[in-house]
Amino acid sequence: xxxxxxxxxxxxxRRGQEARLRCSPMKGHSHVYWYRQLPEEGLKFMVYLQxxxxxxxxxxxxxxxxxxxxxxxPSILRIQQVVRGDSAAYFCxxxxxxxxxxxQYFGPGTRLTVT
Amino acid sequence: DAKTTxxxxxxxxxxxAANLPCNHSTISGNEYVYWYRQIHSQGPxYIIHGLKNNETNEMASxxxxxxxxSSTLIxxxxxxxxxxxxxxxxxxxxxxxxxxxxxxxxRLSVIA
Numbered sequence: 001x002x003x004x005x006x007x008x009x010x011x012x013x014r015r016g017q018e019a020r021l022r023c024s025p026m027k028g029h030s031h032v033y034w035y036r037q038l039p040e041e042g043l044k045f046m047v048y049l050q051x052x053x054x055x056x057x058x059x060x061x062x063x064x065x066x067x068x069x070x071x072x073x074p075s076i077l078r079i080q081q082v083v084r085g086d087s088a089a090y091f092c093x094x095x096x097x098x099x100x101x102x103x104q105y106f107g108p109g110t111r112l113t114v115t
Numbered sequence: 116d117a118k119t120t121x122x123x124x125x126x127x128x129x130x131x132a133a134n135l136p137c138n139h140s141t142i143s144g145n146e147y148v149y150w151y152r153q154i155h156s157q158g159p160x161y162i163i164h165g166l167k168n169n170e171t172n173e174m175a176s177x178x179x180x181x182x183x184x185s186s187t188l189i190x191x192x193x194x195x196x197x198x199x200x201x202x203x204x205x206x207x208x209x210x211x212x213x214x215x216x217x218x219x220x221x222r223l224s225v226i227a
Contacts, residue, residue, distance in 0.1 A: 042202075043215070043219040044217060056212045093159075098210070099213065100206040101147065101164075101166075106159045109158050
């Protein structure tokens with residue numbers, strides 16, 4: 001049973017470019033979460049999505065960041081006009097259901113470097 | 116902000132049990148205790164979780180005190196591959212979205 005998959009694993013973008021990060025949840029999971037880990041810091045929640053719906057985006061920066069989870073295909077985290085401060089590891093997690101009794105399983109992450 | 120307090124670092128000899136403490140004195144009755152670990156820069160790995168009762172799985176045991184204000188994660192026979200940052204997380208119960216709130220964790224070093 002394949003785990004959560006993320007690609008690319010490493011992404012380098014120049015300032016002002018767009019970054020697209022993809023996440024395929026575990027088989028059977030329809031709940032996807034995105035977290036960001038800045039250098040030397042802990043993981044911070046960004047957004048929670050179910051198929052075709054954003055449920056909670058309370059941790060998402062108000063500008064330049066967006067997320068989607070279409071009916072078919074992976075979840076996408078999109079960062080427009082990247083700046084150096086966006087350099088971080090972005091982790092995706094998935095779960096079988098919502099609620100605290102459902103554990104979240106994480107992918108290997110995408111390391112974004114903005115030059 | 117994290118609702119838990121953990122020691123910043125611990126050492127453990129290879130082959131011995133690693134006991135990682137966590138204080139969560141403000142925990143509510145419907146909040147779960149979760150443990151994750153992060154090895155180097157990999158994605159966090161789920162270890163175990165519990166509500167009131169002690170729990171055990173193939174990776175670890177979770178001991179929760181009767182008043183639920185603290186807990187201990189036990190790795191029964193630590194190996195070098197268990198060197199990681201371990202996060203104790205309190206997660207609100209219910210059916211709504213409950214994101215994981217990561218603190219600074221405990222950096223466990225397993226020594227040969």
